[in-house]
Amino acid sequence: MTLCIFLLSNLTVSLGLRWITIVERSMALLSIIFRFLLSGRLIVDFPGGLFFGNSFSPKMVQVQTELGGITKHNLKMVKRLNQVIFPVSYNDQFYNDLLKAGDMAKLAFYNDLAVGAVCCRPETPAAVTAPPFSEGKRLYIMTLGCLAPYRRHKIGTLMLEHVLALCQKEGYTAVTLHVQVNNEAALDFYKKSGFEVISKSDQYYKRIEPADAFLLEKKIVPTKNSDSSTNKAAA
């Protein structure tokens, strides 16, 4: 542990970073050293070490995730992604509308590969019934999905953040969406992002089992600085 302390103080002095960062870093450092003390070897449990061998630099490969617009030229990509990701199939009208959707619909790219898509529309007034719906203009997420191999890479978050930022910008008061009742992963994801289940729609889906769905909603609190609110949502 003397070693740890030495390293810690060394960091504090040499880097001169804000205390909060130092604490975070030292936690990581501590755990490395702890592992080292336990096993005697530093990288014994890194399959990555095997993967690269030794002579390559840089070791890290840059990964870029970004959103891009949907045009008539890449519409088929959205179609194929949705076919693969969702058990529900959408008609041509759905896809043709996306061309006019602007920021409401986006493709997500992982190192230039199209791996996910998000499609929203303004909630139709007819769907607004009694409470528990909140008042005002609401946005409905029709689809938001990412290919299985690319999950847990913050691509869903990227798309959701985009939607929330859009809401701030356009003055929506809430975002709603449906999730199939057995889709634990999706429920988790949205709950972590501040969504709440507000009702259950029985027999929501026509051709898939289970046919019931939860209706989720997240209220949008207008802020001057929309960035901080989206960050909070992502956290």
Add this chain to the structure above:
Amino acid sequence: MTGVAENHNSTLPPKEAALFKRLLKMYEQKQYKTALKIAKQILSNPKAADHGETLAMKGLTLSYMGRKEEAYEDVRRGLKHDLKSYVCWHIYGLLQKGDKKYEEAMKCYVNALKFDKDNLQILRDLATSQIQLRDLEGFRDTRYRIAALRPSQRSHWLAYAVALHLQGELSLAVRVMEECRKLAHPERMDECDVEYGEYILYQLELMVESGSYNEAVEHSLRYESYVYDQLSLLETRVKCYLALGNSKEANSILSGLITRNPENWAYYRQLTFPLDGANSLMEFCLELQKAIPHAKTPFKIPLTLTEGDEFRRRVRNYLALGFRKGLPALFNDIKKVFEVPEKSDIVEEETLRLLEESRQYIANPPPLNGPDEVPASTILWIYYFLAQHRDMKKDYQRAMEYVEMAIEHTPTLVEAYCFKAKILKHMGKLQDAANCMEEAQSFDTSDRFINYKTGKYMLRANMFDRAEAILSRFTREGVKASESLCDMQCFWYMIESARALKRVNRFGESLRLLHLIDRHFMDIVDDQLDFHAYCLRKSTIRSYVALLRMEDSVRIHKFYVQAAVLAAEIYLQISDKQPNDSDDDGLDKDPSLSAAEKKKLRNKQRKAKKKAEEERVQQEAADKAKVTVKAKVKDDDEPAAAQKEDLVPEKLARPDDPLEQASYFLRPLLSLDIPSFDCQRVIFETYHKKGKYAVAVQALLRMVALDPSNGKLGEYKRMCLEIEDTFNTMPDAVRDGLQQALASVVHSGEASNFQNGFSEDR
């Protein structure tokens, strides 16, 4: 036209003489309508009605207004009335030049010079015609006359140097260039321009070509600071040092060049080891890996130098980075390595191991590293790579499995669909391949490359209409894609289309395309004309000389060779069928068809013919419409190009002398020694049939050199033996040569493989 001088009109009355001056001025300002009016005014005076130069000028003006026939009539009349006028002769020459009759034009200019031997303009026009026709000696002499007339103008000396260069008089060319350079030498450093640099580099090129390397090195060192294009200067200097055996200097320049651009393999090949700091290429590359880590070549070269475990380790690292980065071209990038079979196996083994490891890694990512160390797309690129590798091994089953895995992993990767199409193509499933390519295309309809690939795959599967529909997305609107692509000299399209048409026996249409390709090549040769003046004016001499050399053997290009082979094959087929009556379509001879089937097929063919005919009529109408539009646009721009004979598919499919047509396509290739077995085979068959045995034997020799184990050779050798008797009628020298040649290939080797005769291969 400044050269059309004002004398000789002494026979004109004073008023008309003044008008004639105005006529020249109007012509030079391209005010053709006014010029024409003035010409008519002069001629309306009975005293001047037969004035030759006015008539000629009127003709020239008319030619610029697109009235070709009247133009010729007037100019000829003018010439008749004034045979001793250089103006008339010059104009007649210009008219011929406009119609691409350069030889005629040349004669006219020579006549014109008889009456005005120092006319600069005419001399220049003469030189242009001479170089266009490659009358190199004449060109040199004319250029000398021009330079001697205006010795202070350096561009004339420059042109003279080029003429000497082309004539092979290199040392004189170097001396002329030296004088030329002196004329251009700037007083102050900051006045130095690109043009001067070009002079220096051209002189350097002449020195290297003449083999005076010492002189060249000295020259390049002395004037180094005046040259903008340092890269070619240094590259040439390396060449000189290597020729002189001075590897030390060469190495030091090459090291600099490699630091500047580490991806040029040629630099590495020119290095001589040991050099400072490295005893071998391997060591050199290892040093560079550290010094320039982003460069790829220093990592790639060791893959060709190492073997066994060392290779395994290196290629593994190379691949691992490539997969993680997601380089679509990784397979082609290291394709050269696969030439060694063991290396190919090692690559596959290592790729499979990397696949296993990255699967494990992604299944349980280590907690402390970022997840990006092995990006999620890594597995996709490994599948894609494995598919390519299996395809190369012709193991299409496994290739297909891998590519399907890639598509399942990431169903939006266009390259994977393209590659699936390619595997299908290799399996011979052309329809499926075309459909698959179309699917790939649908994912990114803005990609022109995939669009053209799709069109190509569709043509391979004889889907004419679908190809047309797909390709029209990127061609000009309002014009059929097939026409638009032909107009744009899109050779791949024309070749693929001609092949497809030949496959379905639409010979006429196929030949139309092939003749168009031939015309495009003629156009390419004609297009030089503008460069003769332009390049000398702009002093881009090195590229000008390169252009002239390229044009000299432009038909060596694979597209011409392919077109010529295809055309000759069609003509050979046609000549086999002749002289049968026109209804014979070869069906009667086919015993596998019943009478009813034959009838059906004939009906089908008839329908296809009718359809083709209708299409053609429409096409012609469209073409005509287009031509008139073009003519309007061009109206007073330049004289309309000489009208070419229309290519009518029906006529083309029934040539009077198919063998002559075949040899029309092949003739330009005879002297070029094309390294293609197919090409030599077609030459052999055509000329054998024509009875031109000397050419056939030559083709046979080339075939033997290209592919000595080819099964067809036996039959060809036998055919040659059969004709050996006919050699006796030839001149002795030719006969002896032929017999010797034949002896070297036929009598030494056994004339076996008779069963693989060429008649079945058709």
